[in-house]
Amino acid sequence: MRALVTGGAGLIGSHIADLLLREGWSVRILDNLEAQTHRKGKPAWIPESADFIEADIRDRSAVTAALRDIDVVFHEAIYGGYMPELAKFVHVNSFGTAQLLEIIRDENLAVKKVIVASSQAVYSEGAANCQQHGVVFPAVRPAAQLSRGDFAVHCPHCGADTTSVPTPEEAPIRGESVYAITKIDQERLVLTWEQQTGIPTVALRYSCTYGPRQSVFNPYTGVIAIFCTRLLNNQPPVFYEDGFQTRDLCFVEDIARANLLAATTDALDGQAVNVGSGKAATIREVARLISDALNIHIEPSARGEFRPGEIRHLISDIRRIRAVGFAPEVDLEAGIGRYLDWIRAQADVRDYFAAAEPVLRSKGMVRQVQTNV
Numbered sequence: 115m116r117a118l119v120t121g122g123a124g125l126i127g128s129h130i131a132d133l134l135l136r137e138g139w140s141v142r143i144l145d146n147l148e149a150q151t152h153r154k155g156k157p158a159w160i161p162e163s164a165d166f167i168e169a170d171i172r173d174r175s176a177v178t179a180a181l182r183d184i185d186v187v188f189h190e191a192i193y194g195g196y197m198p199e200l201a202k203f204v205h206v207n208s209f210g211t212a213q214l215l216e217i218i219r220d221e222n223l224a225v226k227k228v229i230v231a232s233s234q235a236v237y238s239e240g241a242a243n244c245q246q247h248g249v250v251f252p253a254v255r256p257a258a259q260l261s262r263g264d265f266a267v268h269c270p271h272c273g274a275d276t277t278s279v280p281t282p283e284e285a286p287i288r289g290e291s292v293y294a295i296t297k298i299d300q301e302r303l304v305l306t307w308e309q310q311t312g313i314p315t316v317a318l319r320y321s322c323t324y325g326p327r328q329s330v331f332n333p334y335t336g337v338i339a340i341f342c343t344r345l346l347n348n349q350p351p352v353f354y355e356d357g358f359q360t361r362d363l364c365f366v367e368d369i370a371r372a373n374l375l376a377a378t379t380d381a382l383d384g385q386a387v388n389v390g391s392g393k394a395a396t397i398r399e400v401a402r403l404i405s406d407a408l409n410i411h412i413e414p415s416a417r418g419e420f421r422p423g424e425i426r427h428l429i430s431d432i433r434r435i436r437a438v439g440f441a442p443e444v445d446l447e448a449g450i451g452r453y454l455d456w457i458r459a460q461a462d463v464r465d466y467f468a469a470a471e472p473v474l475r476s477k478g479m480v481r482q483v484q485t486n487v
């Protein structure tokens with residue numbers, strides 16, 4: 115089988131490429147080596163045995179050439195992170211995906227399946243349980259609420275505090291950030307295209323993915339990478355709100371295994387499918403695990419700041435993909451250990467977060483709780 119992995123130099127794409135090569139596939143990678151992520155150019159982990167094309171996903175002729183003689187497309191190329199570049203998000207993610215699909219049909223290519231990287235961010239706030247109303251799907255918390263220092267997720271019907279429960283695929287799709295909007299675009303484009311062309315597709319909704327090769331240069335993505343570089347620079351990890359937000363953190367090799375499964379079974383075709391650990395970890399717990407593993411103990415900083423639009427709790431219900439044989443294999447402690455082994459071998463682990471924070475603050479993307487209200 116012959117695969118095209120777009121974004122194949124990145125965290126998830128490169129692990130998919132490695133796994134496919136081990137499984138005997140031939141692999142072509144298309145990646146533009148975005149400077150934000152790949153500050154030092156082409157990474158050494160791109161395998162010699164893979165065919166590498168350095169090009170932007172929006173480059174029609176390069177994508178056309180990359181799609182020749184491909185059986186399965188793993189579409190991982192995205193623009194991501196916590197950043198205000200609205201137009202670029204839409205252009206890379208939405209337009210890039212639409213054009214890729216258009217080329218396959220225009221050129222009458224023999225592609226047998228397209229798997230697209232979606233995200234649990236399509237849900238915004240995770241599912242929750244209200245004592246009175248059972249499972250509810252709250253919207254993102256209003257900035258005015260967070261300004262008052264009220265971080266709870268309230269029931270949309272009665273306003274009571276709720277408790278977090280895993281979010282199933284049937285939950286409403288909201289798209290309350292530009293990133294989420296473009297992820298919804300991508301999965302709808304792909305799944306609708308299957309209806310039109312009969313070519314099978316799967317949209318995998320990844321939870322927060324971490325692991326070796328996660329960019330240490332990008333101050334906007336990945337709580338584990340950011341906490342590691344902060345501690346290695348003797349700086350405190352920074353908590354927004356109170357640090358009791360929970361995340362579903364999934365080790366990148368588990369995400370890669372889910373992709374291989376989606377490529378080799380037809381049981382997921384035509385569906386959006388959650389992939390994650392299925393488990394909740396608080397931001398505080400993540401900081402503690404990293405501190406313990408590094409043996410660097412610096413009291414985290416919680417300065418009463420919040421990020422408007424941030425999700426409080428989002429844990430993926432992974433029963434759908436479990437039913438076809440997926441099981442996460444690397445737990446959080448082991449995964450953090452694997453990441454630290456990698457990051458210790460990197461020459462440059464400067465703290466890029468410190469420079470990024472004032473920029474986010476000046477754009478209102480990090481704000482202070484108003485204690486006098």
Ligand SMILES: [Zn+2]
Nearest residue numbers: 244247269272
């Ligand atoms: Zn209620």
